[in-house]
Amino acid sequence: MTHPWPGWQDELRAVLSASQERYRATGAVSAPDVAGPHELGRDWARAHRSLAPLLLAVEDLTREAVRAVITGADDDSGVPRLAANLRGAGVAVIRELLTGARHSCSPVVPRPADQQLTAANLLWGAHVPPEPGYAVIAARSRHTGISDFGRCVDDALGACGRPGFVHLLLDSGGYLLGPAHDEQDAVNLALRLHEHLSGAVWLAVAWRANTDVEEGRHEASVVLDLVTSLAQPPGVYGVEDVVVEYALMQDTSTLVALLSLIAPVVHQQSLRTTLETLTATGGNRSKAANALDIHRSTLNYRLGRIEQLTGHTPNIAHGLQTLAAALTMYEVVHAPDPADRWPEQVRAWV
Structure with a gap:
């Protein structure tokens, strides 16, 4: 990737950094305090650069910021509002970039x-x-x-x-x-x-x-x-x-509650593996014990510990469904980003 103009890396870094600062705010989302996104979008488009790395980088930052807030929450106090503000901040930055890019366009000479x-x-x-x-x-x-x-x-x-x-x-x-x-x-x-x-x-x-x-x-x-x-x-x-x-x-309060519920289980590998196996066997304890290669009494002890830690018994359908949903959402929000969408140059600047 060639440099579209002198100092473009610093400008992009500054915009992404400013976006991150806005993501930390808990108040109402407003327009950017500086003209950075607008000017960067304009200059980026004038240099005939692809918009995809720029816009998808901001989108990924927004996703990471929301995920960090949700996974770092001890309870849902203020988290839904903050998560909504983070998403709004990301959209606001992208729209500013697009406004700047539109101002650079020629109505006569189309470009890729x-x-x-x-x-x-x-x-x-x-x-x-x-x-x-x-x-x-x-x-x-x-x-x-x-x-x-x-x-x-x-x-x-x-x-x-x-x-x-x-x-x-x-x-x-x-x-x-x-x-x-x-x-x-x-x-x-x-x-x-x-x-x-x-x-x-x-x-x-x-x-x-x-x-x-x-x-x-x-x-x-x-x-x-x-x-x-x-x-x-x-x-x-x-x-x-x-x-x-x-x-x-879409329901941040419920999501945070589920993550808090399952946290004590996922931090103990034997309990996590037991719950995963019981879920995979449809709640059949005999099959789960065989799959884990443990005695039935050991399985019952672990299931009892899960109930003590979460307040939900995995021995009944509703309890197992709740615990399975919580475990799935924990895996989702803690999964490493599978996209790897940013060019190495962009990821290194953040």
């Missing part, structure tokens, strides 16, 4: 980066697209050996006969969106698209009316994070595939 600007404006709610409904697809690509994932997506869209799509992509993933008649049309498109993409590729698809594309981006992004955090195989996914986990990710 303008397609990314169009996609970003739709994804973050700056523009309402003309068609009635849209497929919004979050993509993640790993170990494909492909040096230009965006070109591969364009080729795949051409093979599917679907014009009118725009995207914001790095080689390891991002977003694409375009007209779709309804939810089933969007799913069918994603399935066909996946067939034409080589390597390990995950696609999360949502369909929204043209006024709600930003909401579709959020849904697809959360679904993609969930299926990759839960180590699901490459494929096409929708919210119905992770409906419980998705609902919990």
